[in-house]
Amino acid sequence: xxxxxxxxxxxxxxxxxxxxxxxxxxxxxxxxxxxxxxxxxxxxxxxxxxxxxxxxxxxxxxxxxxxxxxxxxxxxxxxxxxxxxxxxxxxxxxxxxxxxxxxxxxxxxxxxxxxxxxxxxxxxxxxxxxxxxxxxxxxxxxxxxxxxxxxxxxxxxxxxxxxxxxxxxxxxxxxxxxxxxxxxxxxxxxxxxxxxxxxxxxxxxxxxxxxxxxxxxxxxxxxxxxxxxxxxxxxxxxxxxxxxxxxxxxxxxxxxxxxxxxxxxxxxxxxxxxxxxxxxxxxxxxxxxxxxxxxxxxxxxxxxxxxxxxxxxxxxxxxxxxxxxxxxxxxxxxxxxxxxxxxxxxxxxxxxxxxxxxxxxxxxxxxxxxxxxxxxxxxxxxxxxxxxxxxxxxxxxxxxxxxxxxxxxxxxxxxxxxxxxxxxxxxxxxxxxxxxxxxxxxxxxxxxxxxxxxxxxxxxxxxxxxxxxxxxxxxxxxxxxxxxxxxxxxxxxxxxxxxxxxxxxxxxxxxxxxxxxxxxxxxxxxxxxxxxxxxxxxxxxxxxxxxxxxxx
Numbered sequence: 001x002x003x004x005x006x007x008x009x010x011x012x013x014x015x016x017x018x019x020x021x022x023x024x025x026x027x028x029x030x031x032x033x034x035x036x037x038x039x040x041x042x043x044x045x046x047x048x049x050x051x052x053x054x055x056x057x058x059x060x061x062x063x064x065x066x067x068x069x070x071x072x073x074x075x076x077x078x079x080x081x082x083x084x085x086x087x088x089x090x091x092x093x094x095x096x097x098x099x100x101x102x103x104x105x106x107x108x109x110x111x112x113x114x115x116x117x118x119x120x121x122x123x124x125x126x127x128x129x130x131x132x133x134x135x136x137x138x139x140x141x142x143x144x145x146x147x148x149x150x151x152x153x154x155x156x157x158x159x160x161x162x163x164x165x166x167x168x169x170x171x172x173x174x175x176x177x178x179x180x181x182x183x184x185x186x187x188x189x190x191x192x193x194x195x196x197x198x199x200x201x202x203x204x205x206x207x208x209x210x211x212x213x214x215x216x217x218x219x220x221x222x223x224x225x226x227x228x229x230x231x232x233x234x235x236x237x238x239x240x241x242x243x244x245x246x247x248x249x250x251x252x253x254x255x256x257x258x259x260x261x262x263x264x265x266x267x268x269x270x271x272x273x274x275x276x277x278x279x280x281x282x283x284x285x286x287x288x289x290x291x292x293x294x295x296x297x298x299x300x301x302x303x304x305x306x307x308x309x310x311x312x313x314x315x316x317x318x319x320x321x322x323x324x325x326x327x328x329x330x331x332x333x334x335x336x337x338x339x340x341x342x343x344x345x346x347x348x349x350x351x352x353x354x355x356x357x358x359x360x361x362x363x364x365x366x367x368x369x370x371x372x373x374x375x376x377x378x379x380x381x382x383x384x385x386x387x388x389x390x391x392x393x394x395x396x397x398x399x400x401x402x403x404x405x406x407x408x409x410x411x412x413x414x415x416x417x418x419x420x421x422x423x424x425x426x427x428x429x430x431x432x433x434x435x436x437x438x439x440x441x442x443x444x445x446x447x448x449x450x451x452x453x454x455x456x457x458x459x460x461x462x463x464x465x466x467x468x469x470x471x472x473x474x475x476x477x478x479x480x481x482x483x484x485x486x487x488x489x490x491x492x493x494x495x496x497x498x499x500x501x502x503x504x505x506x507x508x509x510x511x512x513x514x515x516x517x518x519x520x521x522x523x524x525x526x527x528x529x530x531x532x533x534x535x536x537x538x539x540x541x542x543x544x545x546x547x548x549x550x551x552x
Contacts, residue, residue: 051140052140088123131169138160220313221310226239226296256276289317290310294308298338374403431450444485446473482503483504496549
């Protein structure tokens with residue numbers, strides 16, 4: 001017969017088992033595998049039939065996960081939902097110290113077992129701490145070799161829980177490092193991809209679509225929206241992962257969570273999307289559960305926001321590492337958006353500059369060639385009046401009159417293309433000439449109230465102001481049926497403001513009607529210079545056209 005094992009040999013065997021378990025736990029860097037090993041080690045060291053591990057939730061008031069060893073799949077299916085931290089399991093959460101019980105059912109906190117649960121009497125539990133904070137709890141039940149767990153079992157499980165705390169921290173740090181490397185690599189690849197897209201396609205829409213899709217992939221979101229600022233609103237500019245978002249949806253900057261993130265420049269994580277200051281249902285995201293809002297800023301200017309909804313996986317909420325990843329990505333995305341906008345704006349400016357240069361060239365051509373040719377024809381025909389053939393006189397007189405008419409018409413065309421007074425004398429003389437020419441031959445009475453000073457303004461501002469006034473006055477004469485009009489110009493607080501009013505019939509179709517090409521042209525010109533043109537009905541009737549431009 002083999003010699004009986006004395007207490008000292010059992011003690012040595014237990015220590016060797018603890019050391020082996022500690023080495024195995026701390027050597028494993030995959031958290032899931034390490035936790036499985038922890039349950040096996042806890043069962044083997046104590047002789048328990050059942051082992052379990054409860055992972056605390058973020059609030060540390062319940063269990064977010066519950067892992068078991070000793071239950072087969074059929075039993076697990078019969079039990080149904082796993083425990084969330086009530087009864088004896090909750091006691092360890094409330095009082096994180098080792099607990100040993102002879103009979104679970106006799107404890108005042110016993111919550112009972114659900115139908116189909118195997119019978120359990122003896123119980124041993126110990127908390128697992130990571131950096132001094134409770135991370136989870138080890139639970140053991142039904143010691144196979146004795147009626148109760150003994151002091152050695154308590155010592156073993158407490159020591160094993162300490163090893164587990166170290167191993168969990170190692171695995172977590174390794175996972176965070178791996179995720180960080182992967183996020184950096186993915187962000188760099190995405191940044192390079194976006195930069196390449198800007199180099200090959202200066203249209204903003206496909207670039208925004210690419211940014212939205214890559215941002216969604218970066219944080220594993222169900223859907224992601226890009227909102228860009230337009231005046232006092234944020235409008236959807238791109239959508240990824242969600243097909244039911246209305247393309248024209250808009251939310252106000254003031255009074256919205258997205259607007260608050262844009263104003264403060266800080267990201268916002270919302271565990272309950274319904275707590276957003278703007279109802280997600282308004283823009284097709286009524287089923288959203290969580291949200292992550294990150295501002296897009298470039299050189300201190302708020303361009304818009306990235307809004308991610310519902311993280312894919314076991315939990316829909318976004319974590320701090322998701323926030324950090326999207327913030328880092330937003331920095332590159334903001335530069336991409338600003339660059340694409342700059343290229344788009346430069347392209348429009350080049351187009352308008354080319355058109356303006358073409359007008360100037362035509363004005364020169366008409367003046368140097370056509371106008372001088374017609375003037376020579378006038379002199380030639382006037383000289384023929386002194387010729388003997390009296391029959392030619394009526395025709396010559398008619399030709400002279402026609403030539404004079406054409407000269408007047410050509411002068412008007414030249415002024416419309418590029419008024420000489422604007423280049424030579426400045427905005428005020430050009431506007432006075434414009435008003436005089438537009439109202440000639442009409443019943444319209446126009447008044448000018450100009451306060452621009454003696455210094456010349458920037459050529460861009462003078463050109464835009466002249467074109468807006470020209471379009472507005474032309475519309476008054478052609479469409480308004482007005483008796484009076486007024487042109488006001490002011491320089492106030494670093495802004496240039498032009499206002500054209502009349503007492504006519506007002507905007508055709510009301511303020512909400514689609515603007516005509518002339519109005520669109522005015523608005524585009526102003527937008528390129530960082531300004532705005534508004535067209536609205538006056539308080540007492542008529543139409544009010546206002547131009548607001550920064551002087552810088």
